[in-house]
Amino acid sequence: MILILDDDPDVALAARLALRKLAPVAVRHSPAELMAALDETRPDVLLLDMNFAPGASDGAAGLALLREVVERRDTPAVIVMTAYAEVELAVQALKAGAVDFITKPWANERLLACVQAALARRAPAPAVGELLGDSAAMQSLRAQIAQVGASEASVLILGENGVGKELVARALHRASPRATGPLLAVDMGSLPESLVESELFGHKRGSFTDARESRPGRFVAAAGGTLFLDEIGNLPLAQQAKLLAALERREVTPLGSDKPVPVDVRVLAATNVAEAELFDAKRFRPDLLYRLNTVVLRVPPLRERGAGDIALLLRHYLAQFAKRAAELTPDALARLTAYRWPGNVRELRQACERASLLARGPVFTFADFGLPEVAPTLEQGLDLAQREREAVQAALAQADGNISQAAKLLGVSRAALYRKLDKHGL
Numbered sequence: 001m002i003l004i005l006d007d008d009p010d011v012a013l014a015a016r017l018a019l020r021k022l023a024p025v026a027v028r029h030s031p032a033e034l035m036a037a038l039d040e041t042r043p044d045v046l047l048l049d050m051n052f053a054p055g056a057s058d059g060a061a062g063l064a065l066l067r068e069v070v071e072r073r074d075t076p077a078v079i080v081m082t083a084y085a086e087v088e089l090a091v092q093a094l095k096a097g098a099v100d101f102i103t104k105p106w107a108n109e110r111l112l113a114c115v116q117a118a119l120a121r122r123a124p125a126p127a128v129g130e131l132l133g134d135s136a137a138m139q140s141l142r143a144q145i146a147q148v149g150a151s152e153a154s155v156l157i158l159g160e161n162g163v164g165k166e167l168v169a170r171a172l173h174r175a176s177p178r179a180t181g182p183l184l185a186v187d188m189g190s191l192p193e194s195l196v197e198s199e200l201f202g203h204k205r206g207s208f209t210d211a212r213e214s215r216p217g218r219f220v221a222a223a224g225g226t227l228f229l230d231e232i233g234n235l236p237l238a239q240q241a242k243l244l245a246a247l248e249r250r251e252v253t254p255l256g257s258d259k260p261v262p263v264d265v266r267v268l269a270a271t272n273v274a275e276a277e278l279f280d281a282k283r284f285r286p287d288l289l290y291r292l293n294t295v296v297l298r299v300p301p302l303r304e305r306g307a308g309d310i311a312l313l314l315r316h317y318l319a320q321f322a323k324r325a326a327e328l329t330p331d332a333l334a335r336l337t338a339y340r341w342p343g344n345v346r347e348l349r350q351a352c353e354r355a356s357l358l359a360r361g362p363v364f365t366f367a368d369f370g371l372p373e374v375a376p377t378l379e380q381g382l383d384l385a386q387r388e389r390e391a392v393q394a395a396l397a398q399a400d401g402n403i404s405q406a407a408k409l410l411g412v413s414r415a416a417l418y419r420k421l422d423k424h425g426l
């Protein structure tokens with residue numbers, strides 16, 4: 001759900017028409033209606049105008065509303081709209097907890113990209129979650145974040161979709177001396193190629209057909225803070241050269257301008273592209289890669305963190321969505337910890353939300369989570385211990401947690417099965 005608050009009915013209508021293909025859209029015109037509308041529509045994204053009084057342009061009314069919104073529980077991701085290309089106001093809004101800003105009048109393409117990215121991220125704003133997990137891999141990751149966070153080093157965060165790369169970027173920002181400055185995320189994946197440059201470096205009024213107003217780029221807006229370049233693997237080669245130049249010279253030149261502007265940002269980048277592909281010079285410039293990867297943090301896929309982390313995340317998200325202590329049947333736990341989670345933590349979070357909505361009884365069953373019923377397959381590798389673990393989990397699942405029956409299915413004694421459960425920490 002997207003909620004638009006703008007006192008100009010024409011602007012609100014234009015935004016609604018542009019955005020309705022992304023999600024249901026609700027519109028309000030008066031700031032007085034905002035809080036009730038948030039309760040009623042529980043939006044994922046709020047598009048917030050900054051000025052409501054005729055002639056006002058300082059954004060004070062919008063900033064006050066923004067501060068009120070981010071104080072709430074279940075804060076939506078807030079994108080502020082400014083009528084003037086005011087860097088100062090945009091920066092203040094970002095510091096106050098907005099995830100992004102858009103200047104009016106906008107190019108529809110850009111509005112869509114911006115809202116889509118916010119929907120995908122869905123309000124990690126100020127109440128940023130902690131990186132949960134007790135596995136050795138997660139403990140080591142947290143230790144690295146604490147160590148690297150304090151520096152100005154560029155960090156490249158690698159990992160599959162949904163493993164928590166953005167959460168890592170936010171943790172790095174929080175651990176840094178720049179924590180009081182803004183953290184600005186730019187999703188290279190959802191940004192049309194034609195807009196990359198103006199987005200990053202800004203543009204002067206009239207520099208291209210849609211550039212009706214000047215606009216500061218992300219490098220300038222994130223001054224004093226951190227710029228998080230997400231899905232950097234999707235950046236086309238031509239733009240890679242420009243990004244490299246900006247990083248090397250620590251200055252950007254807005255489109256249509258010949259005056260370079262100095263920038264003061266720390267750059268974090270993330271990608272789900274496999275390392276081998278990233279090091280393919282036909283796809284990614286090695287010189288840019290070396291600029292970005294002073295430190296590389298690898299976020300492991302959920303399936304490699306072990307059953308303990310999966311169980312912990314299940315408890316966390318079920319408690320959050322179901323608002324009660326969550327209980328799982330032994331079979332559900334066995335199958336959920338054996339599941340491969342191709343979409344990682346994001347998939348687990350969504351499955352928990354689904355289960356909380358669909359569960360029929362007080363105890364969650366595997367079916368409540370709406371996951372595919374796939375048996376472990378050979379593509380999971382031929383590691384003997386791993387295969388044994390999966391066979392035990394599959395047998396338990398099939399036997400609905402009944403040990404005698406599972407032992408029979410595996411062709412081992414009950415005692416042998418107990419030893420295997422112990423060995424694999426099941």
Ligand SMILES: Nc1ncnc2c1ncn2[C@@H]1O[C@H](COP(=O)(O)OP(=O)(O)OP(=O)(O)O)[C@@H](O)[C@H]1O
Pocket residue numbers: 121124129130131132133159160161162163164165166167168230272345346349
């Ligand atoms: N260790 C964790 N503990 C708690 N929540 C987590 C953890 N890792 C990820 N999440 C949650 O999972 C979701 C996805 O995380 P995030 O967006 O950071 O992943 P990502 O790797 O950036 O994904 P993508 O590559 O698709 O952009 C978010 O809701 C995030 O809060």
